[in-house]
Amino acid sequence: MPRQWPPARRLPQHTRIKEPHLKTLYLHLGTHKAASTAIQLFLAHNRAQLAKHGICYPTPPPPTRFAHHGLAWHFIRQYKDIDQRPGNYSLPAALADFAASGCHTLILSSEDFLTCTPFPDFLEEFFRALRRVFSRIVVCAYVRDRKGFFRSSYNQWVKSLVYAGDFDSYLARVLRGNQAPMHYTRSLASWAEHADAAVYLPFLPRAGGEAVERHFLRALDIEACPEAQLQAFSSEAVNASVGPLSVLAHRRICAQLNTTDWFQPYDLHRRTNLTDHILSLSTARGWEAERFRVFDSQRLSRVREVFHGEDGSFARRHFGRDWDEVFPEEASEEQANERVYEDLSRSERSAVDQVVTQGTRRARAIYVDHPRISTYRANLRRSIRWLSRRVLQLRR
DSSP states (O other): OOOBOOOOOOOOGGGSOOSTTSOEEEEEEOOTTSSHHHHHHHHHHTHHHHHHTTEEOOOOOSSOOSSOHHHHHHHHTOOOSGGGSTTTOOHHHHHHHHHHHTOSEEEEEETHHHHTTTSTTHHHHHHHHHHTTOSEEEEEEEEOOHHHHHHHHHHHHHHTTSOOSOHHHHHHHHHSOOOTTTTHHHHHHHHHHHSSEEEEEEOOTTOBSSOHHHHHHHHTTOTTSOHHHHTTOOOOOOOOOOOHHHHHHHHHHHHHHTTSSSOOTTOHHHHHHHHHHHHHHHHHTTGGGSOOOOOOHHHHHHHHHHHHHHHHHHHHHHTSSOHHHHSTTTTOOOOOOOOOGGGSOHHHHHHHHHHHHHHHHHHHIIIIISHHHHHHHHHHHHHHHHHHHHHHHHHO
């Protein structure tokens, strides 16, 4: 029987919007692999509907992924890729857009809010700047179980062609690190200490009924946006996981590309072109029908040894229950099905080799044979998106 989303609990009375002149900020701390991209696309695609109810979700100028990654990096002066460069979208730019919108509520969303958490004085400076404008600040996020998070995170690394190792090497790497996105419950607790209220909800990726995007807005209890209107909103499915054979094919393609001097993994537009093509090849073979599973008893024990203490404290404080009660499947092992090339049947090996050959051929076409054409098309797409947004803004 499919699981249902938990009821969207109402915020404490003192945190709700009662008067239109009081400005409220909702910070969506986009925890990785918990529908953050889907929520961002949902909000960005429905900006006009939200604005009718006094809710502003500003869209950064190109290049953009419908999120506000530059805001946090603006404070620590570090930028990892082109989406986080200083000129992309800083906090002053977002506040200027909010002021121009005439809205009383602002929603900002980024996975990198959590990434910047451990930087010295970041949270204090960030909230100090926000308090100058907003009467209330509410942090919100979905929280995912550890098995689902690490399984999906590894899947995404491989699918994005930034990692060619097996799951054990990935797990060893993240368990010995201290990155804030991996210790997401500890990071979320730090944000809650600085905000007026925190809305943290368990993420149930296979839950039936209400879509996660609609559940997110309803959980915020924004009274100016009636639930009847939310049902008319559109949404998109993004970042689907791939099956075990597809994971293997992606790893082998990534390993081959890493031996070249022309593959540029941080050129996001060309890499997306390539990964979409590889995903279409694996989907055509029906590889995504089988769910990728990796957590046998040994791997599960290693993860729980590192995270179970901080996860348990977080769950008791913000959910009022133990972590294993919130995520009952967390403590149960699963039958791992990670595939090894040498153990494949002849037909499976032939199919994987074909995808690897076609994928690397497409990569050469994108990065070597026609780089100017690819760059021209990417720039054209960005310009069209920017013009479309400007037309919508002028019409309002």
